[in-house]
Amino acid sequence: MRSSDRTEGDFRADARDALALAVAVGVVGVSFGALAAAAGVPTPLTVAMSLLVFAGGAQFLAVAVVAAGGSPVAAVAGALLLNVRHLPFGLAIAGVVGDRWPAKVLGAHILIDESVAFSRARGSGGRARRAYWTSGLLLFTFWNCGAALGVLAGSAVPDPGVFGVDAAFPAALLALLLPSLRQADARRVGIAAAVIAVATTPFLAPGLPVLAGLLGLGTTGKLPRPRKAA
């Protein structure tokens, strides 16, 4: 009884946290829909893109490239480069997403920065798995409802910068990362990665600076010793 009460309480707390982030994601989704409509992207394409791609940064980049007169091929290539980081994310949290292939096939679609950060902040057990699916599905819902709303509202949508949502995402990710930064090697790797990403941004194509952050792993010297799971 007591342990199931606790599980229920954890789940509610995690769902509430995920909802806070989902609201911010929804606001950005609205602005994506409005921007795509302003750039002349047909409504069915905008809606399909949000549903099928479900990667904010990549969607904004693709629409911006085409709106600036770039070719669709360049738009797709640039956007995919931005999403390459999801591969190492998948390697790191495969065990949390699910054990059987139907879970992986479905879970792959909601593998985004926020769902990865959310589940990692909840360890590696059952709570992490519920956190992954809860945050992923909530964010998916809010992102797509937001995008559809943005298309409808069009030019009536204000710049999301007015609400400061662009500060909400890095702050939220950082808050989710704090527990894992208690370990010295993670802290070293993370600080190096952050410095590398910012320093290389003026020189590299979008997406590459974040991938270059992987070079921060060099600060561990050799392969690290295993730690007990949190």
Add this chain to the structure above:
Amino acid sequence: MTWAAVLSLAAGTYLIRLSGLLLRGRVNVPARVERYLDLGATALLLALVAASTFTQDGGFAGWARPVGVVVGAVAAWLKVPFVLVVILAAGTTALLRLVGVA
């Protein structure tokens, strides 16, 4: 934007996501390598945090955003509930922009 572009972007993104999950299931990874994969995720997430805090379109993002992120980070450090961290970060940046800070 064309249907071909949207569908290939969707397929490519999905395959990137799925391949990480499936590769990990096929290979039996020693504990040390597992720790390395975990550190890799930390590296990527912090790189993302730093880049999206300070940069925009290849240049500096302006002061309003990093100040908001720092306020949120300090709040998180002080164990303020996550929902408030998000609101404090966004609110600070919004307020700064309201008074004219880019």
